[in-house]
Amino acid sequence: MTALEHDVDIDGYVDADRARWVREGSKSRERTPFERDRARIVHSSALRRLGAKTQVLGPSSDDFVRTRLTHTLEVAQVGREIGKALGCDPDVVDTACLAHxxxxxxxxxxxERALAELARGIGGFEGNAQTLRLLTRLEPKVVDAQGRSVGLNLTRASLDASVKYPWRHLQGPVSAASGRPTHKFGVYEDDLPVFTWLRQDAPEGRKCLEAQVMDLADDISYSVHDVEDAVVGGRLDLSVLSSRTERDRVIDAIGTWYGDAVGPDGLDEAMSRLVASRLWAPGFDGSRGALALLKDATSQLIGRFAKASQRATRAEYGDGPLTRYAANLVVPSETLAEILVLKGLAVAYVMAPRELEPLYHAQREMLRDLVEVLSERAPTALEPPFAADWREAADDAARLRVVVDQVASLTDVSAAALHARLVHPRRG
Structure with missing residues (x-):
């Protein structure tokens, strides 16, 4: 079923890395297979929809706040630069970042939490597993000999790079604190065939280097930019790091949301380093001068984290191109702690307080309503591609998965509109 597109020479990558799940006709040699992968993501409807999906604050909250799309573009820029510095193919990393x-x-x-609860009996819901499902099934680009969609039909290297959690539900690493496996996972049971194919010869449970770069770029981008959004939105004054009480609040938030990968002393030392770096000026007033200083601070933080990891990885593995399973990304413990501090600031002053807002509960209720009413009215109420999936589904569990696929594909805006159209009249 697999096939090679053509034999473009790409340092560090072999023919199997350029293989696709389904054979395609001959392609122009003007672009590499990996360049073509990136283009398929850029032109996908799924990428466009990210423009109307929440990052931390809803897209309609103001004109400055980041959406999933703007976050994704920032991750791609950071990841591409890190990957290129290490010798990864930049388009493989870029594709993974755009897809993540x-x-x-x-x-x-x-x-995600609401859909995970609704799908508990059918193997759960996880955004990263849904990404693989979308890339290999739901986003139409290529069909197989039987006429079934195989999604974008990306190369093995690009697909593998997009898998942040290369294991099944409840098969991941066990937390030392809880004694339970992580709730994160990268594949649903009915997507195992393509997952097995893309993971050919990969060490079990290990992410390829390109996926590790994507993961770090994601952490860097949202930790830095969520703090920037919080400052501009008036939700956070960075002078809080000068207060012992507020430092403890941030440390507690990190422990609750992200675990104990770095202890309280390490986090406190990271806060002191960030304060000593004088990357930001206190008393943000919203002026252009203040915005410029804040933007410069975000740029320096991104460079600080990226370069530290590049240097540490090169120190471990030397010069030359590092690709796929030839190396692991080395993130210094001090860098990890500083990234966690920024995540903790966003949690303590934006994300945790937000969970108490009525809107936050209303959003989960909206998705629960949509799954219920679409299940009742399927296949008529489903969009045509999902209606076809529903008709072909073998049992109730498979039909529920189709409904969840439909709801997951919606944007914040279209979910609210569909809810108003389908649910409110029923209640009236």
Missing amino acids: DLGHPPFGHNG
């Missing part, structure tokens, strides 16, 4: 959030549902992690 495609499977996220409306309303960000709030929506």
